Amino acid sequence: MRRILSMALLALLTAQAFADTQRSRLLATGAVTTVEGNAGGGIVPMAVIAGYGAREEVGGTAFISRVKVPDYDLVSAGGAWGWRNRLEVSLADQRLEHPTLSAALGVTDQTIRQSVAGIKLRLAGDILYTAYPQVSLGLNYKKNHDFLIPSAAGALRDSDTEAYVAASKVYLGGFFGYNLLLNGVARYTRANQTGLVGFGGDRNDKREWLGEASAGVFYNRHWLIGAEYRQKPDNLSFASEDDWHTAFIAWFPNKTIAVTAAYVDLGEVATLADQDGWYLSVQGSF
Amino acid sequence: MRTLLFLMALLMLGCSATPTSSLYQKLGGAQGVDAIVYELIVNIARDERVIDRFKGVDIERFRTGLVNYICSVSGGGCEYTGESMQVVHAGHQYTDTEFNAIVDNLIKAMDRRNVPTRTQNSLLARLAPDYQNVVYQ
Ligand code: HEM
Numbered sequence: 001m002r003r004i005l006s007m008a009l010l011a012l013l014t015a016q017a018f019a020d021t022q023r024s025r026l027l028a029t030g031a032v033t034t035v036e037g038n039a040g041g042g043i044v045p046m047a048v049i050a051g052y053g054a055r056e057e058v059g060g061t062a063f064i065s066r067v068k069v070p071d072y073d074l075v076s077a078g079g080a081w082g083w084r085n086r087l088e089v090s091l092a093d094q095r096l097e098h099p100t101l102s103a104a105l106g107v108t109d110q111t112i113r114q115s116v117a118g119i120k121l122r123l124a125g126d127i128l129y130t131a132y133p134q135v136s137l138g139l140n141y142k143k144n145h146d147f148l149i150p151s152a153a154g155a156l157r158d159s160d161t162e163a164y165v166a167a168s169k170v171y172l173g174g175f176f177g178y179n180l181l182l183n184g185v186a187r188y189t190r191a192n193q194t195g196l197v198g199f200g201g202d203r204n205d206k207r208e209w210l211g212e213a214s215a216g217v218f219y220n221r222h223w224l225i226g227a228e229y230r231q232k233p234d235n236l237s238f239a240s241e242d243d244w245h246t247a248f249i250a251w252f253p254n255k256t257i258a259v260t261a262a263y264v265d266l267g268e269v270a271t272l273a274d275q276d277g278w279y280l281s282v283q284g285s286f
Numbered sequence: 287m288r289t290l291l292f293l294m295a296l297l298m299l300g301c302s303a304t305p306t307s308s309l310y311q312k313l314g315g316a317q318g319v320d321a322i323v324y325e326l327i328v329n330i331a332r333d334e335r336v337i338d339r340f341k342g343v344d345i346e347r348f349r350t351g352l353v354n355y356i357c358s359v360s361g362g363g364c365e366y367t368g369e370s371m372q373v374v375h376a377g378h379q380y381t382d383t384e385f386n387a388i389v390d391n392l393i394k395a396m397d398r399r400n401v402p403t404r405t406q407n408s409l410l411a412r413l414a415p416d417y418q419n420v421v422y423q
Binding site for chain 1: 335381382383385386387389390393403404405407408410411414415417418
C-alpha cells in the first residue's frame with residue numbers, strides 16, 4: 001500500500017514537473033474560475049486567460065464551486081481552455097437550489113439550472129510585465145433552463161448575451177513589499193441575479209453598464225487574500241437586487257491545483273433578505 | 287526616569303545611524319547576488335525551454351554581465367558596462383515562454399537562497415520592464 005502510494009506520488013510529481021515546463025506563465029497568473037466559468041475570482045472575472053499557457057502555449061482549467069447561503073445553494077462546474085494567452089473559451093453549468101422560495105411560492109420545483117458559454121480575448125498588456133494593465137474583452141452567452149419562476153418574477157427572457165471589459169494588474173511589491181492585485185470590470189448586461197432569475201424585466205429591459213472590482217495581496221507566491229465587489233441591476237419590481245461582496249483567500253500550492261474559500265454577502269435575493277454565507281472552489285489546471 | 291530617557295535617546299541614535307539598506311544588501315550583497323546568479327545558471331542549464339539558446343554562449347561572460355546588471359539595478363553601486371538589454375537580446379526573437387522560463391528560474395534560484403518574498407518582489411519589479419526589450423525583439 002505504501003509503495004503504491006509513493007509510486008502514485010512520484011508519478012504525480014513527474015507529471016507536474018513535466019506539465020510545469022509546458023505551461024510557462026508564473027504561478028497564480030491564471031487566477032481561479034468565477035461561478036460563471038471565466039478566469040478571475042469567485043464572482044468577478046479578470047483580464048487573465050485561463051490556464052498557464054504563455055504566448056506560444058495552450059492550457060486549460062476545470063473547476064467546481066459551491067455557494068451556500070441561508071436560503072440558496074449554488075453548485076457550478078465547468079472548464080476553460082486558453083489559447084496562446086490570447087483567447088479563452090469557457091463553459092459552466094450552474095444548479096441553484098431554492099427550497100425557501102419554492103415553499104413561499106407554493107411550487108414543487110426547487111432547482112434552476114443555467115449554462116454559460118464564454119469567450120474572452122486579451123486585447124493588450126500583460127498582468128505582470130507591462131506598466132499598464134492587461135485588458136481583455138469578454139462575452140458570455142447565458143441560457144436559463146428553468147424559466148418558470150424567473151418569468152413569474154417578471155423576467156422577460158430566458159437567454160441573453162452580455163459583454164464585459166476587464167483590466168487587471170499585479171503591482172510587484174505594490175503593497176508594503178507584497179504583490180498587489182487590482183482588477184476592474186465594466187459589464188454590459190441585463191441579467192437578474194447573473195441570469196439565474198432570467199434577463200430583463202418589467203422595470204427595465206435594456207442592458208446597462210455595471211461596475212465590478214477586486215483587489216488582493218499575495219502573502220507569498222502561494223497565498224492570495226482579497227475582496228470583490230459586483231454591482232447588480234434592478235430590473236424587476238417583484239424584488240430589489242443587492243450588490244454582491246466577497247472576502248476570499250486563495251491557495252495555489254502548484255500549477256495543478258488551486259483552492260479558494262470565501263465569505264459571500266449577496267444581500268437580498270428574490271425577496272429573501274440577508275443571504276450571506278460561504279463559498280468554496282477547487283480548480284485543476286492542465 | 288533619566289535612565290529611560292537616556293536609553294530612548296540611545297535607541298533613536300541607533301536608528302538614525304543605521305542606513306536604510308539597499309535592495310542589493312537585502313539580496314545578500316556581492317556574495318548573495320553571486321549565489322543567486324549561480325543557482326539561476328544551474329536552473330537554466332536544466333531547463334529544456336531555454337537551454338538551446340545558450341549553446342555557444344560564453345557563460346563566464348554571461349555570469350559576470352548578469353551579476354553586474356543585478357548589482358546596478360538593485361542599488362549596489364556597480365555600473366553595468368554591457369550593452370542595453372534591448373541590444374543584447376535583439377535579433378533573437380526570444381519568446382514569452384522563454385522570458386517566463388527565465389523569471390521562473392530566477393524565482394527558484396532566490397527561493398533556494400532563502401531570499402524573503404518582499405525582497406524577491408522588489409528585484410522582480412525592477413526586471414519586469416525589461417520584458418519590452420527582450421521579448422520578440
Ligand atoms: C528579465 C529578463 C532578462 C534579463 C534581465 C537578462 C539579462 C541579461 C544580461 C545582463 C546579459 C549579459 C549581457 C552582457 O553583459 O554580455 C544577458 C545575456 C544573454 N541573455 Fe538575457 N536577460 C533576460 C532574459 C533573457 C531571455 C528570456 C533569454 C532567452 C532564453 C535570454 C538569453 C540571453 C543570452 C543567450 C545571453 C548571452 C548573449 C551573448 O553573450 O551572446 N535572456 N541577459
